[in-house]
Amino acid sequence: MSVPILNASGCLDALVAPDVARTLDAFVTKTVTLLPREGNPPPRIAEVEHGMLNSIGLQNPGIDAFVSEALPALAELGVPLWVSVGGFSAREYAHVCERLDECEDVTTIELNLSCPNVEEAAETAAEITRAARAATSKPLYAKLSPATWDLAALARAVAEAGADGLSLVNTIRGLALDPATGRPVLARGAGGYSGPALLPIAAACIHACAHAVDLPIVGMGGVASGADAAMLVAAGASAIAIGTALFADPLAAERIRAELASAVGTPPAADRDSRSLSQASSA
Numbered sequence: 001m002s003v004p005i006l007n008a009s010g011c012l013d014a015l016v017a018p019d020v021a022r023t024l025d026a027f028v029t030k031t032v033t034l035l036p037r038e039g040n041p042p043p044r045i046a047e048v049e050h051g052m053l054n055s056i057g058l059q060n061p062g063i064d065a066f067v068s069e070a071l072p073a074l075a076e077l078g079v080p081l082w083v084s085v086g087g088f089s090a091r092e093y094a095h096v097c098e099r100l101d102e103c104e105d106v107t108t109i110e111l112n113l114s115c116p117n118v119e120e121a122a123e124t125a126a127e128i129t130r131a132a133r134a135a136t137s138k139p140l141y142a143k144l145s146p147a148t149w150d151l152a153a154l155a156r157a158v159a160e161a162g163a164d165g166l167s168l169v170n171t172i173r174g175l176a177l178d179p180a181t182g183r184p185v186l187a188r189g190a191g192g193y194s195g196p197a198l199l200p201i202a203a204a205c206i207h208a209c210a211h212a213v214d215l216p217i218v219g220m221g222g223v224a225s226g227a228d229a230a231m232l233v234a235a236g237a238s239a240i241a242i243g244t245a246l247f248a249d250p251l252a253a254e255r256i257r258a259e260l261a262s263a264v265g266t267p268p269a270a271d272r273d274s275r276s277l278s279q280a281s282s283a
């Protein structure tokens with residue numbers, strides 16, 4: 001089975017590990033915002049049972065420094081480049097998308113509409129998607145939260161607003177307390193929970209959205225093996241992203257690609273044709 005494999009945003013620094021980035025079918029940047037951000041205070045990563053918690057808080061250099069410094073270096077990798085975009089209002093998302101629209105090296109924009117570690121924009125995900133759609137003609141993927149009660153309805157709303165695809169799922173909010181002190185392990189308190197425990201949650205989200213909208217879906221959440229990836233494909237994903245697993249196994253993409261290729265008896269994507277990443281990107 002040939003399924004494009006990406007990294008999940010924020011889980012790989014391609015400039016620090018270019019050889020790892022070259023194992024991917026597309027590289028997704030950490031979320032970029034209009035202004036530079038230092039992120040939340042440390043500690044902001046913790047290992048917990050069945051995964052990890054992070055409260056990075058969208059640390060990034062801001063769109064100006066990203067475009068002038070990081071982007072030219074990323075373009076030299078020779079890997080299709082997806083840029084993840086965040087913001088605190090629809091206008092901010094639109095500004096960043098407008099800047100990226102001028103950048104030839106950017107193939108796709110992923111709207112991070114679901115970071116659990118920062119304040120949310122006042123506008124809805126659909127309003128933000130509509131503003132971003134007006135600002136760029138590049139393919140737009142909406143990255144949604146597994147904590148959304150009616151995710152299928154949200155998927156329909158962002159599709160109507162102009163999204164070309166969905167990225168499912170972001171982390172889900174979790175809290176770890178130090179048993180000795182009863183205090184949160186992360187300085188911010190709660191963080192985003194990622195890793196193996198997310199897999200069935202991601203499968204449910206992908207399955208619900210695949211039946212609600214006719215958009216390609218990048219599936220992520222706890223993927224660490226070919227069998228995990230095959231499950232998200234069976235649920236309706238047409239591409240897979242790997243996040244937390246990359247910290248323990250930087251070459252996970254190559255391994256998972258090989259495991260998927262030799263998968264026997266993998267069920268086909270449920271009731272839908274699985275569109276390829278390239279088709280999705282040229283939408």
Ligand SMILES: Cc1cc2nc3c(=O)[nH]c(=O)nc-3n(C[C@H](O)[C@H](O)[C@H](O)COP(=O)(O)O)c2cc1C
Pocket residue numbers: 008009010011030031052054056058084112143169170171193194195196198220221222223241242243244245
């Ligand atoms: C350390 C860390 C940083 C992350 N940063 C971002 C980010 O900047 N933007 C984003 O959309 N998602 C971010 N995520 C979420 C991942 O992209 C992914 O959606 C989530 O971790 C689920 O996949 P996984 O279980 O394979 O890690 C981050 C996750 C981790 C663990």
